[in-house]
Each structure stands twice: as structure tokens, then as C-alpha cells.
Amino acid sequence: MTPMQLLTSQRIISTKQFQSKFAQAVRDAEKNGEYYNVVRNSKSVGIFMPQKLWDSLMEDLEALSSPKYLKKIAQSRKEAKEGKVYDFDEVFDV
Secondary structure (H helix, E strand, O other): OOHHHHHHOEEEEEHHHHHHOHHHHHHHHHHHOOEEEEEEOOEEEEEEOOHHHHHHHHHHHHHHOOHHHHHHHHHHHHHHHOOOOOOHHHHHOO
16 A cells, blocks of 8 residues: 555544444444544544554565665666566566
């Protein structure tokens, strides 16, 4: 999920609404891949998100904390910029 997709999947809900509509919020979050920013008096007090989204974010954070992974990304971007890429037919031997 891109940062923009993450921002646009946010739903803001008051603590009162969240309490009264908790079951529906859980279903909607799981179904639509959304997360809730729970607010009280116009201030954020917490985030509620489906486990799948949480796992994805943790996986991204883990990958981005790996120097080896970051080095490979930089190398791949450099090669792509230099035109050192394979087309579909080469990769899949079509």
C-alpha cells in the first residue's frame, strides 16, 4: 500500500460512535482495508486497523530497516535508470 493509499483509507470516527458501532467498524475495516482514527474532542486518541493491514505495515517497516534490502533497491533503481531491464518475454521465456 502506498502512503497516499494509506492516507485515503483513513476514516475518522468519534470515541462515542466507535463504541456504539464497534462491530460494524470491524466489519467495514476488514472488508474495505480501511483503518479508523478514533478522536475525542477533535484530538486523535488511537488508531484501529485490521490485522492484515497491520501485518503489511510491519513487514514494510522490517524490510526498510534492512541495509541489505535498501542496497538492493538502490541497485535495482540504478540498473533500471541505465536501461538494464528485462522485458516480459525474456523473464517468462514466452
